[in-house]
Amino acid sequence: MKYQKTAIAAALLAMATTTQAGGLLTNTNQNIAFNRNFARVGAIGIDGVYFNPAGVAFLDQGFHLSLNFQNIYQTREITSAFSVPAFAGTPHEYPFKLNGGNPTDGSKSYIGKAAVPILPSFQVAYNKDNWSFQAGFGLTGGGGKASFNEGLPSFERQISLLPALINQQLPTFAALLGQNETPATSYSMQSYMSGQQYDFGLQLGVAYKINEHLSVFGGARFNYIYNKYEGNITNIxxxxxxxxxxxxxxxxxxxxxxxxxxxxxxxxxxxxxxxxxxxxxxxxxxxxxxxxxxxxxxxxxxxxxxxxxxxxxxxxxxxxxxxxxxxxxxxDRYVEVSQRGWGVTPILGIDYRTGKWNFAARYEFTTKFNIENNTKRDDTKRYENGVNTPNDIPGILALGAQYEVLKNLRVMAGYNYYFDKDARMDNNKQRFLKHNTQEFLAGVEWDINPAVTVSAGGQRTLYGLGDGKYLTDLSFVTSSYSFGIGAKIKVAKNAHLNVAYFFTNYSNFKKEYNDAVVVGKEQVKQPDGTVLTQPKTIPTKNTDIFTRTNKVLGVGLDIDF
Structure with missing residues (x-):
């Protein structure tokens, strides 16, 4: 029954990322203007410090400031089931049945909840003549704390085999003790996992207006990563x-x-x-x-x-x-580890406007860096203090356009392409992606009157998940639709209030795969006569269904000086 160490070591690193409205590691909800209309790359506004930095050069002379606060609530749900063919016809064929699983296939649901009461960000620009000096700050990845109060399928899957394995051992120990032992009929445990992941991004850059039609931008974002994970499995x-x-x-x-x-x-x-x-x-x-x-x-x-x-x-x-x-x-086993790292993302931008059209593009380079373990306790022996893990941020190519249908009516469209397969991840799991992430965005803005603008937008995110090998219950995403609506209201001569709400409807991704649970060691004779000791495993058939929810309410204030 040596499998327990494997089970617990594999279980206690749940990547608890939240609020991901963009790529696999990217938050694009950096401004309330985006929350009410996702297609902001082709628009010109102070939020462009993030979305269209070259276009900010076309704003009026002087200072422009945007302060943004978002309240975010997210859940992650995994419905998991598995069977053990070697135990067919016994109560142990569908082990989750022994701990409250579905009576038919033993499937169980695991729900993790994450909440971010306040997610802040700001953008600021100073325009002087043809120059625009810009800065922005936000959580460009992660944010908040996610908790699974009942653990995850990978916590339970191997532990669920305990009754069967105990029963296999009972006759031996009963004979040694000269006692009659009653077979094990069920199992239970207490497990918990919480994780926090933050990518703090400070962006600095300069845009230059070449002429009344064309502007360009060059800058960089300094990324500081801080992750913290705590977990335990007790009372097995x-x-x-x-x-x-x-x-x-x-x-x-x-x-x-x-x-x-x-x-x-x-x-x-x-x-x-x-x-x-x-x-x-x-x-x-x-x-x-x-x-x-x-x-x-x-x-x-x-x-x-x-x-x-x-x-x-x-x-x-x-x-x-x-x-x-x-x-x-x-x-009982516990783990408490934090991780830190940093990297710099070069950013280029261009904006071209003519007549009723505005076109823009932004390119963010893939950011290569590692994060380092700071381990306080690790009963799993997996997170050695000081060890570095790849944690690249994928590059982004963002394209956008805006068309002025009427003086008070504008429509926008955009396209984002994330270079996920070029970004190194833990255990090189990016190799399991079938293709890079793509996003298609559209939006509309209507100036009801000079003081009130309403807008709405949609976003389709398509991940290249392939056969699902990339996904685990420790870290997963699924393709989605997002819808946002909101308003911009003039509250002073030089100030506008932004309010917005958006939600994301994630698809269900079903992953079916064969696996094996390590249950001990065995000696195997090789063709040359040597005997090797290797892990003894029991084959299993697994099914995981992944989905998520995401709801965001935001308010912001834009001020011109």
Whole structure:
């Protein structure tokens, strides 16, 4: 039952990213103007410091400031089921049934919740003559804290095999103890995972207006990454003998009983050996042949008894050692680790306007960098302090256009392309992506009067998830539709209030795959006659269905000086 270490080590790193309205690691909701109309790359406004920095050069002379605050709520849901063909026809074929799973296939749902009460961002620009000096700050990735209060499928999948594996071991230990053991019928555990992931982005740059039609931009964003993960698996239990037993305590009691029996057998062997020595001495001293034979027979009998007791003690002691190792595998485990890193993203932009049209493009280079573990506690032995992990931010090519249908009516469209396959991820999992992420955006703005503008927009995000190998319950995304609506209201001569709400409708992604659970070690003879020790596994058939929800309410204030 050595599989427990594998189970817990694999379980306690859940990447809890939230508020991702963009690529796999990218938040594009950097301004309330975006929340009410996603196609902002082709628009000209102070939010363009992020979306269309070259276009900001066409704003009036002076200072322009945008302050933004968003309230975000997100859930992640995994519906998971698996079966063990080797246990077909037994209660252990669908192990989740033994802990509240669906009566038919044992499927269970796991829900993680994330909330960001206030997500701030700002953009500021100073336009002087043909120059525009710009700065912006926001969480360009992650944000908030996500918690799975009942763990994840990967926490439970391997632990769910405990009853079957315990029952396989019961006859051996029952024989060693001379007891009758009742089979295990169910299992339970307590598990928790929370994660925080923040990518703080400070952007600086300069735009230059070449003429009344064309402007260009050059700048960079300094990214500082801070992640923190905490998790545990405790009170791993099974119903044995009609009682729910904490397995660490249960195995500990059996280990003590086995050690006590081994000690008793060793004492019995020693006593028998002493008695054998007494009879052997008497037999050696006897002169009468009949008496000598009788004493020798008694000595031999006690010697045989001593040997039998000694061998029994060794066997019981070996069983105690094996069970003690198993006991250590099911003890409570905790992990607490934070990660830090930084990188710089070069950014280029261009804007061209003519007549009723405005066209713009922005290119962000792929940012190469690593994050370093700062490990406070790691019972999994997986997150060694000081070890670096790839954490690249994918490059972005953003294209946009705006057309002025009427003086007070504008329509926009945009396209974002994320270079995800060029961004290194943990274990190079980007290689499992079928293609890079694409987004299609559209929006409309209507000036009801000089003081009020209303707008709405939509976004279609398509991830290249392929057969789903990229996805795990620790970190997943699915393709989605987003819809936003809001208004811009003039509240002073030089100030406008932005309010908006958007939500994202994620698709369900079904991942079906064969897997194997490590349950111990076995010795396998090789063709050349050598014997290798390798993991012993049990094949499984798995199904995971992934989906998410995302709701964002935002308010912002734009001020011109």
């Amino acid at each position: 239990s099974a119903n044995v003998g009609g009682n729910n037993q904490n397995l660490y305590d249960y195995f500990d009691s059996k280990v003590k009983a086995l050690n006590e029996k081994a000690s008793a057998l060793q004492a019995q062997a020693a006593a028998a050996q002493t008695q054998a020595a007494v009879y052997q001495a008497q037999a050696n001293a006897a002169t009468d042949p009949a008496t000598k034979a009788q004493l020798q027979a008694a000595a031999d009998q006690y010697t045989a008894g001593a040997q039998k007791a000694s061998e029994g003690a060794k066997k019981v002691s070996a069983g105690a050692d094996k069970l003690n190792s198993t006991k250590e595998d099911v003890k």
